[in-house]
Amino acid sequence: MSRVCVFDVNETLLDLQALDPQFERIFGDAGLRRMWFNQLLQSALVATVTNAYTDFGSIGIAALEMIAARQKVTIKEEDRQAIRDGMLHLPPHPEVEESLARLRQVGLRLAALTNSTAQVAQAQLTNAGLSGYFEQILSADAVRRLKPAPEPYHMAAQRLGIPISEMRLVAAHSWDIAGALRAGSAAAFVARPGMVLDPLVEKPDVIGADLREVAARILEREIAA
Numbered sequence: 001m002s003r004v005c006v007f008d009v010n011e012t013l014l015d016l017q018a019l020d021p022q023f024e025r026i027f028g029d030a031g032l033r034r035m036w037f038n039q040l041l042q043s044a045l046v047a048t049v050t051n052a053y054t055d056f057g058s059i060g061i062a063a064l065e066m067i068a069a070r071q072k073v074t075i076k077e078e079d080r081q082a083i084r085d086g087m088l089h090l091p092p093h094p095e096v097e098e099s100l101a102r103l104r105q106v107g108l109r110l111a112a113l114t115n116s117t118a119q120v121a122q123a124q125l126t127n128a129g130l131s132g133y134f135e136q137i138l139s140a141d142a143v144r145r146l147k148p149a150p151e152p153y154h155m156a157a158q159r160l161g162i163p164i165s166e167m168r169l170v171a172a173h174s175w176d177i178a179g180a181l182r183a184g185s186a187a188a189f190v191a192r193p194g195m196v197l198d199p200l201v202e203k204p205d206v207i208g209a210d211l212r213e214v215a216a217r218i219l220e221r222e223i224a225a
Helices: 016-027 032-049 056-071 077-088 096-105 118-127 150-160 174-183 211-222
Strands: 004-007 110-114 136-139 167-171 186-190 206-208
Touching (some): 016 032, 032 056, 096 110, 096 211, 150 167, 167 174, 167 211, 206 211
Parallel strands (some): 004 110, 167 186, 186 206
16 A cells, blocks of 8 residues: 655745845845744754744744844744744745656655644645645644654554554654654655755665655655566
8 A cells, every 4th residue: 555645844845045135124134034933943852852842933933033033133922923924934845746747646644744833834835836636734733742753644644544554754854764764654854955864864765956856756755666
């Protein structure tokens, strides 16, 4: 039986570079967008490890405040709202829609699993024109534990009605790949620019430079087999 492909959303499917003009406006440096998202991920991991759950959106705004403090910039409410709105309207990476369509056309089941809340994830994928490709859009918020903790992956498998060994997590983040593999899922790594795998974690059996390559290799694994 072919595995169900479960996709991370931010950076894997959707392009955060669309936020760069806001970071240029607020800080005078579009490059701080990367620093902000890295801080968001670090804060989310700290919250997860220390069992102090906060939703991903709130962590994102807290991370923005931390970047502002480092840069000695005062953040206004309109700036916070601009980032919130921007996150809801991220475009997909150029090859994403055709890749999802290719996987669906051969009958593979597709779902999404994100650290964003269900409401945000639904809005993001709807606005990006991608929601119709997924049978379910799942949020780690449902178990109040963020990826890469094991609970979100197990929740996804349970909601999809499969053992976790029949799930494949597709992501552009090494920490997400590690979490999925250690939870018992297969994985596929989208090696977008600047993204690399953790050498301390076993490599997934599917790796590609973008989702087009990853989709082709998933088909080789799941259909050709």
